[in-house]
Amino acid sequence: MEQKIDISVVVPLYNEVESLPELVAWIDRVARGESLSYEIIMIDDGSTDGSWGAVQELKQQYAAIRAISFVRNYGKSAALYCGFAMARGEVVFTMDADLQDSPDEIPAMRRMILEEGYDLVSGWKKERHDPADKRWPSKLFNFTVRCASGIKLHDFNCGLKAYRRKVVKSIEVYGEMHRYIPILAKYAGFKRIGEKVVKHYERKYGVSKFGWERMLKGYIDLITVSFMSRFGRSPMYLFGGLGTLMFLAGFVAVVWIIVEKFTIGAPLTNQPLFYLALTAILLGVQLFLAGFLGEMINRRAAERNSYQIDSQIE
Numbered sequence: 001m002e003q004k005i006d007i008s009v010v011v012p013l014y015n016e017v018e019s020l021p022e023l024v025a026w027i028d029r030v031a032r033g034e035s036l037s038y039e040i041i042m043i044d045d046g047s048t049d050g051s052w053g054a055v056q057e058l059k060q061q062y063a064a065i066r067a068i069s070f071v072r073n074y075g076k077s078a079a080l081y082c083g084f085a086m087a088r089g090e091v092v093f094t095m096d097a098d099l100q101d102s103p104d105e106i107p108a109m110r111r112m113i114l115e116e117g118y119d120l121v122s123g124w125k126k127e128r129h130d131p132a133d134k135r136w137p138s139k140l141f142n143f144t145v146r147c148a149s150g151i152k153l154h155d156f157n158c159g160l161k162a163y164r165r166k167v168v169k170s171i172e173v174y175g176e177m178h179r180y181i182p183i184l185a186k187y188a189g190f191k192r193i194g195e196k197v198v199k200h201y202e203r204k205y206g207v208s209k210f211g212w213e214r215m216l217k218g219y220i221d222l223i224t225v226s227f228m229s230r231f232g233r234s235p236m237y238l239f240g241g242l243g244t245l246m247f248l249a250g251f252v253a254v255v256w257i258i259v260e261k262f263t264i265g266a267p268l269t270n271q272p273l274f275y276l277a278l279t280a281i282l283l284g285v286q287l288f289l290a291g292f293l294g295e296m297i298n299r300r301a302a303e304r305n306s307y308q309i310d311s312q313i314e
């Protein structure tokens with residue numbers, strides 16, 4: 001049986017060699033200060049600056065470190081996915097490796113989970129120490145995600161978050177979806193999502209890995225996340241519904257064209273409505289087929305019948 005501990009701190013890292021010793025010492029200090037049993041799970045994502053060597057060295061000094069290193073760079077989501085799978089803590093934290101997030105927030109966030117009943121607590125970098133060309137896109141991003149998801153968080157992208165264990169064990173992060181973990185959690189049934197204002201520091205060492213390309217991929221993932229969470233289990237509701245509407249619209253138009261032909265002798269094909277009707281019927285059938293295909297693929301999917309059970313009495 002797996003041994004349970006108080007907290008897991010999952011740290012995805014990519015080329016952060018200078019920051020690691022300070023980060024580990026800091027987490028260790030906070031956890032000891034609160035007498036918490038803890039583990040630090042470090043996921044080195046194909047770093048090329050010797051980060052893995054630093055992790056191995058730190059392991060000599062801190063037994064609480066558990067770590068894996070990927071053969072190449074897979075991205076932050078992949079790192080979090082593996083970290084979540086390994087985590088044994090009752091409360092699981094994620095934290096950036098670059099010392100911009102403060103481990104001092106751990107005790108308060110843990111209390112919010114354990115005592116105030118939150119499933120997920122997201123950090124909010126209210127006072128940010130980043131250049132303006134990063135803050136504004138971030139504001140726009142957060143606004144969009146708030147509208148799309150209905151989750152009232154100010155700062156989806158904050159690396160510092162705390163989760164009830166069950167949450168990280170039941171969501172699947174991939175692509176650039178780490179930004180949308182609150183949405184994934186919400187649709188997995190964990191509704192108590194809170195936020196805590198956290199301290200944010202300037203980057204001390206290393207360079208930012210943030211870029212426009214990641215932002216763009218992130219937006220595409222937002223569409224996937226919203227779609228999957230709404231219709232992932234039953235694609236036919238979307239495609240079948242739209243397909244039926246389209247088909248009906250086309251069908252009604254065809255009937256109208258025929259009636260007009262026989263009553264006032266209007267032209268059959270030589271009018272815009274004919275082409276609109278044709279397109280609508282074709283699209284309707286196509287959408288319906290897409291829905292069927294979705295359902296057929298779904299039948300084979302491993303997660304088809306996996307549900308989150310809140311409690312059970314036997």
Ligand SMILES: Nc1nc2c(ncn2[C@@H]2O[C@H](COP(=O)(O)OP(=O)(O)OP(=O)(O)O)[C@@H](O)[C@H]2O)c(=O)[nH]1
Nearest residue numbers: 012013014045075076079096097098203208209210
């Ligand atoms: N595993 C993994 N971690 C990454 C990757 N890119 C960034 N990270 C980590 O994610 C955290 C945040 O990355 P940053 O580059 O600091 O991103 P940011 O905080 O939005 O940007 P800055 O504020 O400019 O530093 C850091 O701990 C990085 O090491 C990646 O491709 N894989």
Ligand SMILES: [Mg+2]
Nearest residue numbers: 096098100203
């Ligand atoms: Mg950073």
